Amino acid sequence: MNGTSPPTAHDHPGRRFGSPDLPRRSGKRRSGKRRAASRAAAAVFAAGLLAGVLAGPAEGATTDQSPAAAGTRAAGPPAVFTSEPAGTEVRDLAQTSVVYQYGQPVPAFDGWNTHETTRRYAPLDGTWKFRFDPGDVGLSEGWQNGTDTSQWNDISVPSAWDLLDTPNFASMDGSSFGTGTAFRDGFAWYRRAVPVPGDWAGRLVRLMSLGANYRADIWVNGRYLGTHEGGHTPFAVPVGDALRAGQTNTVTIRVLRSASFTDYVSGGTPVTNDTAIPYKPVDYWPYAGLTRSLWLEAVPRSTIGKVLTSLAPDGRLRATAVVQNDGAATLHGTVTLDPGAGTGGRPCRVPVALAGRSATTVTCLIPVPTAGRWSTATPRMYTLLARLSEGGTGREVDRLHTRYGLRTIDTAGSQIQVNDQPVLLKGVNWHEETAAHGSAMTVADYDRELGQVLDLHANFIRDSVYNRHPYVYDWADEHGVFVMDDIDTMWLNVPQEKLQTEQYGLSRALALMMAWNQANHPSVLLWGLQNESEIDGNGAPVYRAWIAQLKAAVNQVDPQHRPVTWASSTSNDPAFDLADVIGFNEYFGYFYGKDSDLGPTLDTVHGRYPGKPILITENGTWSIAGTHGPATQEGTEEWQAASLKAHWDQVVSRRAFTAGYTFWVLKDYKERDGYNQEYNGISVMGLTTFDGTTRKLAYGAFRDLSAG
Template sequence: MIRKLSSFGIGVLLLGSTLLTGGAYTKADTTVNTTTNTADHEPMNTKVQSINGTNVLFQYGEPVPSFDTWNSKEQSRSYLSLDGKWKFAMDPNNQGMNEKWFEQGYSDKNWQEEKVPGSWDLYDTPGFGTYDGSNFGKGSAFYDGYAWFRTHFSPDENWKNKFVKLNFLGVNYRAWVYVNGHLVGEHEGGYTPFALDASEYFQPGKDNVIAVRVYRKPTFDSYTSSNPKPVTADTELPYKPVDFWPYAGITRSVYLEATSDVNVSKILTSTGDHTLTTKVVVYNHGDKEVHRQLVVDPGEQTGGNPKSQQVDVKPGEVKVVSMDFQIPKAAYWSPDAPTLYQVTAELYKGIGEGQVQQKGNGSIDDSLSTNYGMRTIAVENGKLTLNGKQVFLKGLNWHEETAASGRSMTIDEYDTELNHVLDVNANFIRNSHYNRHPYVYDFADQHGLMVLDEVENMWLDTKQEALQTNSYGLSRALALSMAWNQINHPSTIMWSLQNESGIWEDQTVYRNWLADMKQAVKSLDIQNRPVTWASGSSWDPAYDLADVIGLNEYFGYFYMQDLDLGRTLDIVHNTYPNKPILITENGTWAYADEINNHGPETQSGTEEWQSYKFLNHWNQVTDPSRLSYMAGYTFWVLKDYKERLNYNQQINGISTMGLLSFDKEKPRLVYDTFKNAMNPIR
């Protein structure tokens, strides 16, 4: 959500106030800094290493694996879901470490049981999803600090001598993970999957204990006082209060995955005109040199044939095997025809070089599959093109949450949310302001939704931009993880580096921060997707670095007049004539009160006003005179959303800018107006 003033060619960030739903938020004069992290670098030790000519992402000293296995189980591997009831205890005095709550033999019998995945915000917060703000500031939704989760499990004996990964799809915000009393890793960032090597401390056939210590910093020093002080932590992302809810806990699924010591960590794909390039990352986790035959199959109905290559891998070594395929029968992936194929990489023991083993025969040591689509995305002659043709993105921003589940949504809830996107004839979603659960990308692949993926670099100031670039490196780590994890999804067409961060205090720092992240993303993405960000100014001093100009605009709402949008777009285009422009945000609010929210389109807060404002801006963006350079329009926002930014407390901290209401997902007038707005490029 934007906070800015903008003019023709000049933009100024307004860091002082935001007007939403008729209320106001005023930035406090003082802040409380509660930085608990004293390390000089993000804890995952995120690095990119060139191996056999291909850049590979490493965390915790090992290649970051594929998380496709959250849903697609490989027959050569063993799995154990850890979703279900875990023991949970808040730790407000931070005594868990001294009392060794992580130890295998620690008694947690008096701890409460809670569902994982889940958000502790909903453990005990009556009315959390309603518009009744009478209890705002009360309940577990406002518990910040440390909490602990513990679970017991007993894997089969056949898990012995395996490489065992402990996979978390999301823990917010910071996690320390213990296996049988031993710290196996620390992770920062609530929306990025991570995998930890649990092999050394794992005990097949016996009782095992996983303990997870989770930390969330407060948003304010008080949620009920009339003059709360924002709480900041310079190395965190976001580092200060922002206007989306920071759901805390083990918010996404957890599972164990056992493979051979010699395994396929990841398959990277890139396509052209009936061509497929694969780069298979092979990792030897064991202590002996091995010889394997790698067989890669480009998939059924592609017309492509499998290829084979011998791979010799030393202990602890990572290798990348590149192969090029002709796929003459493959069809292009597009929103109208989202055709998917599956590429499979198999490691065989005991077959000779050049032999191609048939599936189901021989001794498979390990295998991995991933879906891909044949498509190209590029900026060509100042236009955004999909498969060589100009595309216009009719899109929606959205927050990953429901009133019932918080940010720990069920598959049915995802289907409901994303089917709303399809119902209003959108072809595009912006993942504002963080990566989503893997299911979202799978859904988008299957249903032809194009995706702008984004990391949680929201509202950083110059000090934090410099800190992230020069030392701490979390901005870069999250951008790298985004590109690596989503690289094969044809639906993911662009990367977004940040949202409305500080520009004018030191432009050199700002530019260096963006350039560092862009270089990082480009170093991994063999598909070379365009890079953008959601700028808070129509005159961003780093727009020359962007492949696509992303602009959050609220003309006639926060500043100036509705009709100033068109002239501003023309000026930006004339300044950067070879760069497409994407409206990354635009919208207005409507009253939550269903009885009093209708009236003339000139009256702010009515649904008629919200609908009129949208259509006014849409018509300027889609004016035929501008279609040659416009990449699209993204409405803010699909559904009302929760926040703790100290506005709208009277309606339980809900921002009412959605096509749909938060609790009942009831459509507003703008829902149909947006639905009926025709995409100008078909």
């Protein structure tokens, strides 16, 4: 993304506009007081489907007959994973691409706030026992077994352990930077006793989590179930026969956060991990622990795992249900897909015959004559009900509600079009954190933070640079705000891109899960593949192969075929031909060149790719609240406000081929990347202060931005 200091010669090759042989510079260093107050720029730029059944799972339909995973019986995770631990893959079920993890189709994660009558739930939010493991002795000493917690403390879940004991975390006084649990890295253990009713026997039980940062190893009653890697992506681990229905069960989770530096106070040496994403320190705060909600969910052995929705070219609703039979006997039944109130649509019913230990999909095209289109002006949402009933008796076996909206997205010429109308994106980047709760935000936190987006008259947010809590996408759907979703692929270097593409596969898993989990949200406009990662020379074969793999992943599982982009570090990205929308970060007038250089750069990029829309994925400067002076003086509120307006004006004056402008960043934010220590790690590039109490002049300037 960006940073706080002038770029220094570093490790990302690229080219500068007008000087094609100059290297791109994206280094970070601890800088002087004025420069350290902001976030480093990572870039020097170059111009640089009963309406008709399409694929119902009737007798003989293609199904997946791989056995469902019941959890490995190993004592714990291997010392080293040679590929990402969830075993993420895509399987073709009756002509629908379905994402699998841990040997099962990835289900919907709506159980965090929606409980179906056919299912059973054991919420796990609340008080857990907690213990740091600085010597990494917990596994060998058997902390995953037993119930003795005499040496454990209490912790609230969800939460970030950073805030357990870090005085003045939100302060700009950096005198105690490097101390407190905000800087406790390595392993920490969580344990909770969970009573499970007897009627859970015979059901398919999963441990569902919306996010644990960075890696989570899971045991139930001492049985190791699996590991999840990636701090911002939900996961569902099958519990299998580890569960004891009618008894109290023990859930144990070990969470790992790697260090960013060997020494936070002196700066120390950066700590890296080639297979991790990100693999090295980045300039946002890596809040640690069970940071989002989790629960046990018991579903019938024959279940509807997920529903995918999209608008067919003829205006009908295309709805696909993933049906799983975890039992031994063949399932004979009916799937009913009801498009919901307000749509004018009638339920579609499809018979199914599904062998045991297998899965398939059911797809219907349903006329919805009174359903309106979702847009920012009229964010119409509907609720689809998918039901699985037993053959012969008609008894309901399972049900799943899914919220959805109908709209089209396309790139026509050099513009993004929604419902066949061009859109101009006025947006902000933002980080998921508050001073009080870190990344473990409450619904009230989200409403307050995102409410500012509406007050700013913005119609677009970029989820830089990781997936958000499901509430964010629901909020955007209901409020008519477009979203560019991102994954954690920030600042990868070429060796890591190669490793991910050819062997480890975590970046592809993150991309697949992003598109799978957010597929039904009409607010999600764009898929973002990476942020400011390294580009190799000589045609960039490694970088292009990596980008191509990520694009193919989201395209494979997104039924709505959204455009793909990314936040490049350069306007001369050698993979822009693969992008549907050209996206790049630029900091003209701050780290290099002049504000006025943006216009000519946009013209040059358009000249090279005349059929592609261009989106500024980041631009901004910095100011410390209360610092005033001339608009030409760096660091003043006036300078920050004037700069954003200058960049906006150059974008909107080229509306024929620009898709919009995204300011960095909504609010000042915390980072551990070795600079801004005198400000307690707070980067002041926001429109408001970190605690959200003070709005800078740039806030009003952004609110007043108009397309003319």
